[in-house]
Amino acid sequence: MNSPLTRRTFLGASLATAATAALASCAPSTSPAAGRVDRILPTDPLVSQYEDARPSNGTTVTQKLSAGVFDTSVAGIALSTWGYNGALNGPVIRAKTGDTLKVPVTNTLTESTSVHWHGLALHNDADGVPVVTQPAIKPGANFDYQFRLNQPGTYWYHSHVDMQRERGLSGALIIEDPREPLLYDQEWVIVLDDWLDGITGTPEDVLAELSMGMDMSGMDMSGMDMPMTHMLMGATSSYLGGDAGDVRIPAHLFNGRAAQDAEVFQSRPGNRIRLRIINAAGDTAYRVGVPGQKITLTHTDGFPVHHEDVDAVVLGMGERIDAILTVQDGYTPLLAIPEGKDGRAYGLISTGSGTAPAAAVLPSTLNGIVTDGGRLTADDSVLLTSKKPDRIHTMRLTGSMGKYDWSINGRRFDMKKPFAGAFDITLDERVQVKMVNDTTMWHPMHLHGHSFQLSNNGARKDTVIVRPKETVTFEFDADNPGQWIAHCHNAYHAERGMIGLFSYVR
Ligand SMILES: [Cu+2]
Structure with missing residues (x-):
């Protein structure tokens, strides 16, 4: 594009x-x-x-x-x-x-x-x-x-x-925030990524293979060599409602490092750490947590939420979570486990005592209380004012793995006709958007230039997980004039056309 x-x-x-x-x-x-x-x-x-x-x-x-x-x-x-x-x-x-x-x-x-x-x-x-x-x-x-x-x-x-x-x-x-209300001793930024470039191929190689689709029903397969280098079959996450991802990932990275080269954070017992976690991946949701210890979720996508103590939090591609963790003595692993895929990324917190655990002894799952940013509720300070929507748009998430023709309302975004199928809005409107997922796969949907609020006083967000056959409703105030796309943050889905345009008109 x-x-x-x-x-x-x-x-x-x-x-x-x-x-x-x-x-x-x-x-x-x-x-x-x-x-x-x-x-x-x-x-x-x-x-x-x-x-x-x-x-x-x-x-x-x-x-x-x-x-x-x-x-x-x-x-x-x-x-x-x-x-x-x-x-x-x-x-x-x-x-x-x-x-x-x-x-x-x-x-x-x-x-x-x-x-x-x-x-x-x-x-x-x-x-x-x-x-x-x-x-x-x-x-x-x-x-x-x-x-x-x-x-x-x-x-x-x-x-x-x-x-x-x-x-x-x-x-x-x-x-x-010059008037930061949250109390903490240290702060760490954690960027998670699913890496393949230069290992199994290039992202373009992956896109080319996926773009062929997997609908081979009408083809004569006899004698055909069908190499599937990149497409991942059977990646399943019940948390995400089924199919977890499309792409085989050789390395999951935590601040640019694979598990064998894990980053070590230095801290002291009892310190409160603010984690700023960013999922920068193309095709992988991560489940993040500390085995045997709760973390307190405080923000999603930049905006404060009612605090929740959880065992793990799932981040779709593009989502962010801020959480508070209290450091225990010794080594503490901070795990990021890819939903439905093999491998993991992690970092270690060290207080200077004990020995670092070997990767092989770390748990491969995180269970208990698990949530995601889309299931949190907004802190009262950032709730939108109560108002009837002036305009309602329905965005159906469409397409399939068969043709790999991901789209919005059946239309694949065309840069040559950016306004075709646009969702027109006018300044100062309260806009309600119903995202209806007609596909059999989850999509992390991202809106540019605005923070929306999920229905029923849900979280303020810009990227939200929409599960298969689910409808997610959100509202935002049209207070930022221009042309703003809304798209799936699965890099491959977006590139194949799962993009819509919110267009301010006079
Ligand atoms: Cu998608």
Whole structure:
């Protein structure tokens, strides 16, 4: 999805849409979409007016990012991949609410790129979605992202071009609260990832194999050699309602390290640690916990929730969880177990006594009280005001493994026609969205530029697990003009078309 359209072709697309709509308006209206549509584009003066109205403390935090090729080793295997500033995880960017974040990006790759700021309600032309919000950054070119930070929490950034995120082009973004209400002694950022680039193939190899689908019913298979290198059959998670994932993963990473090279955090008995956990994977949900010890969940996707003590928490791709853990004496393993897949990632907490446990003696399951961000409830301080929805949209999640034709309302997103099938909204509306999963697989659905609230005073989130045949309802306030995509955060599903567009219109 990286056709590097220029501003002219971008605007051309919208003009063509307007022209078609103008013609349509002469005919009897058969759908609410008929008639002239005046879309608020990322270049609209309204977008910068809204940015100027965001609070600012006058401080600018600058972090340069250089997207490029580098050599590294994963799980003991030397490989070459792509990342920011020559590392598997990009730098952890830290700033405070009220700060302006400035990120000069240099693209040293041989293809176009972009950076998306996952979870942030920022101005539309900094959202990093090529064609929809900006032209992609061409090879050798630079682009400065600059925006105000208006909501504290655990976020992340990643390329929004093709399968680039499935290499190393992602990193953590932590926005601190100058009036932080949570008490803790230490804080650790944990980025989880399912890695295959340079080990079993490239993400493009995987996409190509998956795209052939698994619907072979009409084919003559006699004498055919059907190599299935990447597609994973039988990955099952009852927690996720069945099929857990599509892709065979050779290495699960905890802050860029495989299990044999686990990170060791130093601490002291009794310390309260704030964990900021980010699932940066492409096709894997992780179940995270400490065997035999409860963790207290405090936030999901940046927003506070009513605290819950659990044995483990499941994160879909793109989701974040903040949790408090009290350190016990000796070595404590912090496990991340892939739902329905083999292997695991973990880190160790050491207080300086005892010996580190061998990987072989660590539990391979986490049970007891298990939840996920979508099942938590919002802290009262972040509840949306009670209001009747002004507009209701239904997004049916459609497609199947058979043709690998993942889509929204039966339509696979087409960058050449970004407004086709758009979910129109207008400023200041309360928008209700019903996500109806018609497929036999779960999807972690992500909305750009807004934080929604799940029904019945559920959590404020930007990414939520939608299980097979389930309907998830959420609401958000249309308070950030522009063009914002909503998509599955399974990298392969999104790339095959499971993307919709929430389009502000006048
Ligand atoms: Cu999906």
